[in-house]
Amino acid sequence: MSEQTSINNNLPPGFKGLASDFGSDQTAFKGVNWGKAMMWIFLLSDTFIFSCFLISYMKVRASLVAEWPYPSEIFALEVGGVPVPLLLIAIMTFVLITSSGTMALAVKYGYEKNKKLCGMFLLLTALGGLTFVGMQAFEWSKLIFHEGVRPWGNPFGAAQFGSFFFMITGFHGTHVSIGVIFLFIFSRKAFRGDFDTGKKGFFTSMKSDYVAIEILGLYWHFVDLVWVFIFAFFYLW
Amino acid sequence: MVMAETKKEQQTTTHKIGIYLWIWGLLFVLSFFSYMVDWLQFQGLLRWTLIVTFMLLKAGLIMAIFMHLFWERYALVNALLWPMTAIACFICLMVAEGKYTVFTRLFYFVVGG
Numbered sequence: 333m334s335e336q337t338s339i340n341n342n343l344p345p346g347f348k349g350l351a352s353d354f355g356s357d358q359t360a361f362k363g364v365n366w367g368k369a370m371m372w373i374f375l376l377s378d379t380f381i382f383s384c385f386l387i388s389y390m391k392v393r394a395s396l397v398a399e400w401p402y403p404s405e406i407f408a409l410e411v412g413g414v415p416v417p418l419l420l421i422a423i424m425t426f427v428l429i430t431s432s433g434t435m436a437l438a439v440k441y442g443y444e445k446n447k448k449l450c451g452m453f454l455l456l457t458a459l460g461g462l463t464f465v466g467m468q469a470f471e472w473s474k475l476i477f478h479e480g481v482r483p484w485g486n487p488f489g490a491a492q493f494g495s496f497f498f499m500i501t502g503f504h505g506t507h508v509s510i511g512v513i514f515l516f517i518f519s520r521k522a523f524r525g526d527f528d529t530g531k532k533g534f535f536t537s538m539k540s541d542y543v544a545i546e547i548l549g550l551y552w553h554f555v556d557l558v559w560v561f562i563f564a565f566f567y568l569w
Numbered sequence: 570m571v572m573a574e575t576k577k578e579q580q581t582t583t584h585k586i587g588i589y590l591w592i593w594g595l596l597f598v599l600s601f602f603s604y605m606v607d608w609l610q611f612q613g614l615l616r617w618t619l620i621v622t623f624m625l626l627k628a629g630l631i632m633a634i635f636m637h638l639f640w641e642r643y644a645l646v647n648a649l650l651w652p653m654t655a656i657a658c659f660i661c662l663m664v665a666e667g668k669y670t671v672f673t674r675l676f677y678f679v680v681g682g
Contacts, residue, residue, distance in 0.1 A: 345643065349642065349643050350643045353642065353643075354644055361642050361644050361645045363642060364641065364642050364645055369645060376649055376653075379652075380656070383660075387656075387659060387660055387663050390663060391670075394663075394668065394671060395666075395668075395670035395671045396671070417608065418604065422600075425604075426600065429597060432593075433589065433590075433593035433596070436589045437586070437589060440589065549636075553635045554636075557628055560624055560627045560631070561624065561628070563600075563624075567607075
């Protein structure tokens with residue numbers, strides 16, 4: 333224990349720290365919680381998957397001779413008989429950013445060992461994510477049942493639109509859904525005080541710790557991060 | 570040892586609530602701006618410059634502050650950001666490739682093989 337802390341306090345910062353961390357044995361990221369480092373590495377691999385989807389979408393769209401469907405009109409919502417372009421997508425973006433903010437506060441109150449506020453903000457984050465998934469389900473059903481968009485064709489233009497739309501937003505929606513499930517579980521754990529008492533988890537049987545909330549937060553912010561890119565490249569292009 | 574690590578985490582990752590609220594507000598404003606780019610129907614280079622700028626600013630703020638990368642160990646930051654730089658290079662390659670593909674398609678559709 334004392335050895336660990338003395339190592340943490342004597343670590344060189346900056347470039348020297350970078351060189352000594354990578355040049356050392358046993359662990360590369362000195363003083364970083366292992367769960368956090370592993371979550372970051374998982375997120376990096378997830379970044380590669382999302383990049384593959386978005387880059388192949390960009391490549392196909394850029395090399396098409398046929399006209400790409402105009403997202404501003406397809407994703408418009410009628411408000412009082414007037415179509416407002418991208419309204420649903422804008423609301424979804426704001427909901428996801430709101431939930432990202434509540435997640436950041438949950439992590440903060442977690443480290444301050446304030447289990448009530450931490451659990452409440454986790455619950456708010458989960459509800460925000462649930463709202464987002466609900467709006468995505470609405471958007472999908474509108475496109476599938478009312479406008480006849482299919483992975484192999486659609487009435488608006490280039491046939492590839494459907495397959496890319498369903499693949500990219502579907503994969504992102506799956507991430508959000510998984511996050512919502514874990515947020516509900518962690519919210520219950522926080523309210524019950526598992527993170528204070530160090531109760532063993534039902535799945536990993538490791539002691540609960542408030543670091544877990546930051547790790548879940550990393551995942552949740554990543555979901556928001558991916559949406560930033562989808563919003564820019566899929567809806568605003 | 571676990572306790573020592575938690576203590577260490579607390580020192581490095583607890584911040585005042587103000588910084589989160591500020592970044593939260595900034596994210597809202599930037600999202601609103603990128604929505605306005607579509608609303609005002611900016612086209613061409615101006616549209617792309619604005620969209621990519623707002624996108625990268627949002628991504629940077631989320632990663633640096635919300636995901637605490639700014640306070641993270643430099644080795645971890647580098648292990649994450651260099652592969653992402655490689656992805657950015659890949660995107661540039663594929664933009665060039667897409668332009669070439671559409672050029673050959675148009676050329677052979679119009680001029681013939």
